[in-house]
Amino acid sequence: MRSPFASRALLMLLVALIVLVYGFPYAFLVSTSLKSPQAALAIPPTLLPQQLSIENYANIGEHPTVQRSFGNSIIIALLSTVITIALAVPAAYAVARYATWAGKAFLFVVLITRLIPPVAVGIPLFVIMRALGLIDTHLGVALAHSTISVPLGIWLLASFMESIPRELEEAARVDGCSRFGALLRIIIPVASGGIAVTAIFVFLASWNEFLFSLLLSSTGVKTAPIAIAEFKTQYSIQWGTMTSLAVLFSLPVIIFSLLMQKRIIAGLTVGAVKG
């Protein structure tokens, strides 16, 4: 029989291995960003910078478009998160509370929309947004991102809502709350952990999205992923600049995730055990 210590050591080793596999590309990204532009291109590449250089970061100041694109990404991601949560919460609540045949069918259809590749809806979305005059606007891109996120949001939130005891809501109704009031005052606060998790996923999906942002933006609302990709031109890839921008691009998400870590874990386990 294996001792608890051995089991724990094995587990830790496994965890370390997984962290290494997932962490290495990011560590190499950070390392490359801290090399001089010339050293970033060395063949064979070195794992660590032989001389630390912040030249790549300093060069970012030369690209005002990139700086603006970070602002656009934040605005669009926040807008998309608000739109998605506003639509997904009532939809998920309805599906969870009215466990009808239609509700299940609705969930299934919502799932199917997740299976459609974004490239297939890119052009129809472009036509719609142009007709609405929303090309190259924050709202237009945020709405497009919401088409990806709303199905995800409904599915995530529906499972959270199902885990909330009906008795809570019924008690509120007995005390004179309307159904909408119960949703607002009881269900949403109780499901706040799940809503936070959903919001994080939605924010991330919008933050990283490329195709819709490319199709629906011109100069006004260009997002950071597109601005970063512009450093890969027909003839060259500016690895130094790209890696430094990628590090900066990832920082808000990492910081946000660390700050919300407890909430995320709590939210993810809400629906795990049903009574």
Add this chain to the structure above:
Amino acid sequence: MKRISLVLAILVLLSLSLVAGAQDPVTLTVLVEQGGVWLQEAAAAQFEEETGHTVEFVNVPYGSVFDRLSAEMATGGSAFDVATIDVVWMSHFAPFAEPLDDLFTDEVVGDLFASLVADAQIDGTFIGMPTWANTEIIFYRKDLWEDADEMAAFEAEYGYPLAPPATWDEFTDMAQFFTRDNDGDGEIDMYGTDVKGGVADFEWMIAVLQAGSPGVVLDADNNIIIDNDAHVAGLEYYISHHCDMDVAPPNVNEIDWGVAENLFYQSQTAMFRFWGHAYRLTRGDSPIADLVGAAPMIAGPGGVGAIPGPWFNIVPKTSQNKDAALQLVQYLYDHNAMGIEAPLGLAARKSAYAQYADVEGFENLNPLLATLDSPQTIGRPAVGDWQQIADEILGPIGSDALTCEHDVAELLAWGRAELEAMGYE
């Protein structure tokens, strides 16, 4: 007198109507990738000053130019008044592009390289105005080629003076000569050149033209020529530096243009074939920053040959500002030389290159001129499925050939069969 007054009155009315019809200032939106901004922004700024119009560049990553314009084309509308596109996309966007035949006067045609004039037309209609043309030339280390000891040693071994290579044989000799194990540890420290297996769908085509083929893969009438003698000779020459001589780094499949450029600028290769613009972009912190020389592309049995990589300005048919857009395209052509001062340092007109060819710092322009002006510098066939041919036929042929285990003629015969399956004859 009455008649004169009448004529004068008509003339006054006509000029008034012309003034009234003059265009109000508009904003012209131009879809480009970064190179297009660099090469055209100076001329565009001058255009704004002179006309009152505004030019707004929408800069997207390279491949996204195609995606974005395709989306616009599919919807039958366009946010763009001008798009600067790669030659390989011309036939795809031809139905979407306004004919530009009126801009191609004899004077314009005479000042453009023949391959660009050919590439600018789809089915006999000019749809794109060349804005710059790049092609591969020879880059070499001046400190090696101009070193007295190296020159003497080379001449003693090969029987002719060391100078930038001009032919296939000279290129091979010099690649062998400069492949060195400097510290005697059994590892090669500097290779004579490279073989870019990472862009195998393109690189061996250049040797095919140098071997004398009238075109690559298809002739002018789109008949299959992929298995002609020049294709066999070109492919054999392309792989020979890897398969027969070991004068190039062995990891050929990892070497694309970017890697090849880094190898050279980190002095791990003595010379290489590369796009002419790179000369102007030599990084100051490269160990060979001031030691780079440029020469025309080498000649095979058919002469100097290369595949041009031109970009064209097209005017989408759906542009809401078509007149001003055409005016901008004409202006960018007229002021084409302004692009040479930009980082990429490229243009499309012979006169633009000639204007700077003897200026210090532009030593790459004479080699570019000589290569682009050679009769064997021929563009890729203007067929809509060219990218499919490159990805599914030319790339695999190049990669398989670089394994050094296949008969070249058999690979090309397979290429013919694949082309026939696509409907070519």
